[in-house]
Amino acid sequence: MKRVYVKDVREYLEKAILLKGWIHKIYDVGQISFIQLRDKTGILQLVVEKNLREGLRLEMAIEVEGCVEENPKAAGGLEIKTTRITVVGQGDYEVLPFAINNGVIDAHLETQLNERTISLRSPKVRAPFKVQEEIVEAFRTFLKSQHFSEIHTPKIIASGTEGGSEMFTVNYFDRRAFLAQSPQFYKQMMVGAGFERVFEIGHAYRAELHNTWRHLNEYVSLDVEIGFIDDEGDLMDLEEAFLRSLFPHLKETCGYELQLLGIELPEIKEIPRIPLEEAQRVLLEGYQKKSPQGNLDAEGEGIFSRYIKEKFDSDFVFLTKYPASKRPVYTMPDDGLPGMTKSFDLIYKGLEITTGGQRIHQYTRLRENMLAFDLNPEDFDFYLNTFKYGMPPHGGFAIGLERITMKILDLDNIRQATLLPRDLKRITP
Amino acid sequence: MKRVYVKDVREYLEKAILLKGWIHKIYDVGQISFIQLRDKTGILQLVVEKNLREGLRLEMAIEVEGCVEENPKAAGGLEIKTTRITVVGQGDYEVLPFAINNGVIDAHLETQLNERTISLRSPKVRAPFKVQEEIVEAFRTFLKSQHFSEIHTPKIIASGTEGGSEMFTVNYFDRRAFLAQSPQFYKQMMVGAGFERVFEIGHAYRAELHNTWRHLNEYVSLDVEIGFIDDEGDLMDLEEAFLRSLFPHLKETCGYELQLLGIELPEIKEIPRIPLEEAQRVLLEGYQKKSPQGNLDAEGEGIFSRYIKEKFDSDFVFLTKYPASKRPVYTMPDDGLPGMTKSFDLIYKGLEITTGGQRIHQYTRLRENMLAFDLNPEDFDFYLNTFKYGMPPHGGFAIGLERITMKILDLDNIRQATLLPRDLKRITP
Structure with missing residues (x-):
């Protein structure tokens, strides 16, 4: 049967x-x-x-x-x-760790994570992962329809993309290696290697000493890199088009889960693009909220998101034109705005879920920028040499999978969007 | 325009x-x-x-x-x-590292890997990765059609699945952790967590001291685990059905690349399933080839594959019924054949590309087997406890992505099926 x-x-x-x-x-x-x-x-x-x-x-x-x-x-x-x-x-237990048949589990999140096989049996606890799977599916389907290639790049690397801070070290035979913070260098290299447009769905590692509702030390990064672009506007256009395709896909494939979690997905209209300096000015003048130099802090992101929601009825906002001093060495300067770069963040319901931007594609300019950043270009030969051989204008972005899942579903803690989270204190189960 | x-x-x-x-x-x-x-x-x-x-x-x-x-x-x-x-x-080079417009690159593979951005520009060098991408696509599409969920499990783990040998260590804040050899424990746990049928496409790490044409220290594993099975026959049925769907998919999507590489894909007929002992007997009696206890060696796999090709016109053969002493602690014993297990390997053109089998799903039996393997059950509590709460009969397998790519395309070296290989000597680029 x-x-x-x-x-x-x-x-x-x-x-x-x-x-x-x-x-x-x-x-x-x-x-x-x-x-x-x-x-x-x-x-x-x-x-x-x-x-x-x-x-x-x-x-x-x-x-x-x-x-x-x-x-x-x-x-x-x-x-x-x-x-x-x-x-x-068989049931070989004396007593279940907690009841999973009463809708909401009456146990602390840490207890639920300790007994992950059991807590996930609750349909409400498992539902976010069906939605997460369909986010990945929509990402992949959308990009493949736009001529992107899916790639797999190494997570064991010899040197950091931004100088090696906040990286986990690996004992690699008789050498020290690192776990990649992102596939940044490799996705750029694969654009230059002739794939032109690439994406990767893979783990990224951050040895950050934060233990908060929004940080993980191992997470899944949805990475994109595109060659032959005009400027960072192309990148925001692409991400916006993906997000617009995402919500209808989730409604179609996750009706049961969204209902279970009580989530209604709005239609995504045009996503505002606001220069960082303007956002800082709005916060200061409208909310007496000071921002750190060249960025918003978490509180500022929250306030600004609510301002955007009221003014534009959008849960999303692109912050653009970050200062060069706050962006990585490979970020393309904005020649029309001295000191600024062609980069952006995407803030969704008060949380940064994406960082992106155009990259420097000229060998000499990149090399000089490394020197300006006090980096030794020879340490990055494997990457820098790529730029000698016809590197087209390019850029990309990355979306944190657990973060976007958490925000779509209004979850309180990123661990609810992670099957088996890794944080400052947890490496089991 | x-x-x-x-x-x-x-x-x-x-x-x-x-x-x-x-x-x-x-x-x-x-x-x-x-x-x-x-x-x-x-x-x-x-x-x-x-x-x-x-x-x-x-x-x-x-x-x-x-x-x-x-x-x-x-x-x-x-x-x-x-x-x-x-x-x-721009072209800022004095001379290209090698010519890439003459069909075949006239440089040693190691040189090509050193200059990966350039060597991949050769259509013949890049072609295997289009095929590889479509192998992944076919795997995912096939499994989704069979009610599987795609999962992402941690690669930073606290203890090894098989005791911790041949694992890379990670310095995780003030602790020692490992890089996962496979998602074995986690995929089983996710079956038990109610996903029932799961697959994962992710990196696996082996700190093996081999530096050969068929070994990588970081590779992509296509992992599958299924609950509510009858026996390991269900697993071989599933893998065979996937492979039969794979070749038509590759013909449809990779016509240009297959032609470029001169590959014609045969139709996959029924894949023979031969007990290991019988394979060893054939090798000994037909080819005077002795095998190690409870396995074939690389030479034996090659000879036996050619024998199967001649006798059954099949490039694939399942070897079944491996002895318990040669399989991991979680492998289900074959109660009809004392000392043997419900496990198998899949050999493809002389190379093992899959290991799989039914797992022990009874708490007491698994615990006792750990003791018999000289393992301390308490070290595996996070995994073992799962089996107290109604774990259905289950099993799974894993396919090495680079290995199957290499064999489909008759490549000489697994590094030709890896964008940026990691081996005993190489962690750059």
């Missing part, structure tokens, strides 16, 4: 089917028990007679045969008249 | 178009020059008058305007009557 997923059961009305999953809930009512079966796709009521009920415990993995019947009182309007239950995965 | 890719130029016959790419070759013939323009998708001839030719060098990045005309003598039957050339990426 072919296994049927819960979400498809309605197609088998009055028929005998095979189901597989876990025992989510048990109600005993005299000679009859109502058992909620939970599988990957949903929850369904089994009607079980006493002889089949014996020995069953919550969270056992079971296979079930029975007939699909309508019952307006059951959730989803369907139930299974059960004829056979086989326990295929 | 919208940019047109070389592969699409025929659609614009007699029209003015914009092209972008690199100068692949220059022939000067009196007042006229023939310039080959190379972009991501192919090579096209530009007809250029003397005034536009000046200052151009090989490998400069250019933008070109001109009119598409038929010329039966030009490769592809088309050429561009050029009206404008703009150099957007």
